[in-house]
Amino acid sequence: MSHFSPPRPKPVPRNNASSNSYAVSALDMGISDEEWERLQKALDWPGPDQEFTQLNLSTSPVHSTFSIVGLKKSYKVGDNISVIITARDHNKNLKTYGGDFFKAKLFNSKLKASVYGEVVDHRNGTYSVVLLLPWEGQAQVFVRLEHSSEVVQILKKYRESLFPRSHYNGYFEGSGPNNARIYEVVECNIKWGGNGSWKKGNCCCEYKDVKTGTVWQCETPKKLTCDNLVHHSRGNVESPLNAFENNLFTK
Secondary structure: OOOOOOOOOOOOOOOOOOOOOOOOOHHHHOOOHHHHHHHHHHHOOOOOOOOOOOHHHOEOOOOOEEEEOOOOOOOOOOOEEEEEEEOEEOOOOEOOOOOOEEEEEEEEOOOOEEEEEOEEEOOOOEEEEEEEOOOOOOOEEEEEEEEOHHHHHHHHHHHOOOOOOEEEEEEEEEEOHHHOEEEEEEEEEEEOOOOOOOOOOOEEEEEEOOOOOOEEEEEOOOOOOHHHEEEEEEEEEOOOOOHHHHHHHOO
16 A cells, blocks of 8 residues: 555635635644644545455454454552454455544542543454553453445545535525515525535525635525525435445444
8 A cells, every 4th residue: 555645735715816726735724744644634534445346345243353462350549451353244244444433441430430441443354453451350352343444435535526415405585576474485505615516507696604605505586686685494405325325334
């Protein structure tokens, strides 16, 4: 696997309302270039090193295992307990890449106490965790696979996409001929980026939040004006997942 090289921060054009660039620089964030690179490395999440096409090759919560390194009969408060997690697929084969989302903790049900540890991804199918023992009495180690690396990549893909998962309804109300009340309901959504990700014919009324700069779009009503927007409500939620991806989430 090639060494991760974080991208350099890009300067943001200033005082240019027509620019569609939304890049953020280290200077804008008030941090050094070194801190920027550290953040980029912390946010980097490894994934499959080849195209994934078989469900059984995803990480299995049943066949993946963990073990305590140098297990002792007793420990003292303040001791560290080291744990190694080994990921396997549904065919019981060892995984050769990282990216799985594991959680690991020590807990005592009687005391209603628990403490989580940071999971370190070694990018070869193994993970290590150091858990601090902060109480007297019994303690158990619990490891849970929240998402396989394959599912994480799907989540990442749609997080970075412009797919409008949630839809909203905009309600317009105003006066018509002979003072008759006119009511119209149209589809609305947030505008992503400079060009927007949600567009339709005869689009659109736009409403900008002066504090955040977020732009809200509604289809232009047929009889009323953009000033006649009264309120909006949540509409349907659309899943971007295809059949294969849906099966992967339930695997």
